[in-house]
Amino acid sequence: MEIDKAIRESDDRRLKTKYNNAIYVIKRALALYSIEEVAFSFNGGKDSTVLLHLLRAGYFLHKMEQKCSNGGLTSFPIRTIYFESSAAFPEINSFTYDTASSYGLQLDIISSDFKSGLEKLLKANPIRAIFLGVRIGDPTAVGQEQFSPSSPGWPPFMRVNPILDWSYRDVWAFILTCKVQYCSLYDQGYTSIGSIHDTVPNALLSISDSCCKEKFKPAYLLSDGRLERAGRAKKFSSSINAVGNGSGSVDSHKSSLLVASVIAVGEEILFGTVEDRSVSQTVVVQNDKDSVAEEVERRKSTNDMVFIYGGVGPLHSDVTLAGVAKAFGVRLAPDEEFEEYLRHLISDHCTGDQNEMALLPEGITELLHHEKLAVPLIKCQNVIIFTATNATELDKEWDCLIELTRSCGFLPTMVPYVSKHLQTNLSDVETAQPLSKLCLEFPDLNIGCYRKSRKGPLIISFEGKDQTQIESAVESLCKLFHPGTFSGIH
Ligand SMILES: Cc1cc2nc3c(=O)[nH]c(=O)nc-3n(C[C@H](O)[C@H](O)[C@H](O)COP(=O)(O)O)c2cc1C
């Protein structure tokens, strides 16, 4: 079987692993369901093209194992369904029909929408499982496993996703290694294909040509697979500005106080707190996924930003990322770019796709790069995860984050805090009541008092984003006492 042979002869270890896993899923499905009970959803796209050849190989190997092969097996008896649409690219249509005829596919062409088409299909046929070329990173993949029952409200069948864990790079490695035909649009800069109304070539593959028509490099040259959908009209707004989506309150807060929490994972991290006055809460949680998830879930909805550190790494106690994923209701998925960073950092100990440290919360992760950092910071909506392993690194990451905030503006607009400190020899009893009133009068200010030593003077601090408010509060307080009761300090 030419596909199986091409992969076995290749020296791409990663591709071999992905191939073997996909073949395993296909063989499991073929063992669970009879050939009449399965169908293949094919649309001429690159992912379904990969799946077609995996199914051909998987079916062949399945038959070989059943020892009923005649050796020259060429037919592909799995019912193939194509949802035709007037909005499909003509190139996609012709590739689909040409491929069907080249491989002798029994193509069922369905003209209605997915749901009613499937309802009809399942009424007329004993289909119980459908193979799909869905991959992690696709909007429809969220929450799916390799075997996922159809969603509530859909006709009942098992969705089988053999290439769910394949990356963009894996897809092209397979197509190029096996030298199989693919739709011509992928040679014209298209990297993921929807309808003619929402798909254009990927601008990242554009070859600027000053005089004439814009040209594009082929899809397999896209180096960052996470951007494969850059040529698709977005249904959701870009995650770069999506900080507010996590808390839902950022816009209304823009000019007033922003609320943030710091979560330290691991009791050993009690080496000190991050010195930042805008942080309303600092909590320490145990190295336990559920504790982290609980805390993140609570903080992310009530705070504008949540900063979390500790518990990132390969140890059993490194549960931060799993906890964050759980808090957002997503699972951990391999992130190729992060894996690349780790490979540079710990090259020998990193084992490619099995590298558990490169698993990040699916669909909500953005890496924040800074030239001074060996590993980027991880941003999951309004939660920022520091990868530091000690206090010095944490300081450095914090500084880089602040710089990034200024240059990229991915955090909510931050007006710097200003403060004023007064010193007095008044007693706590004398200041208590006036200060309580002042707090009510100036709710946007943080007004606090402390002494540096038990017998030292009382220091009253006024903190906020509005200098005039601070001045008014100071004036109100001073008016209540004799002149000279307070002196200003830095
Ligand atoms: C064979 C097949 C099965 C599908 N099963 C489901 C399903 O169980 N649940 C669901 O929400 N969508 C299902 N879909 C729809 C896809 O997820 C679809 O791509 C998605 O709804 C978005 O489609 P659009 O990008 O064309 O709008 C199925 C589609 C196909 C072709």
Ligand SMILES: Nc1ncnc2c1ncn2[C@@H]1O[C@H](COP(=O)(O)OP(=O)(O)OP(=O)(O)O)[C@@H](O)[C@H]1O
């Ligand atoms: N019109 C359709 N008819 C049949 N199956 C479809 C159709 N649209 C989507 N599918 C199924 O959903 C899967 C995921 O679609 P998706 O668009 O993400 O991948 P693709 O079309 O194979 O490749 P690309 O990402 O390059 O568009 C397909 O591989 C296919 O199994």
Ligand SMILES: [Mg+2]
């Ligand atoms: Mg597609």
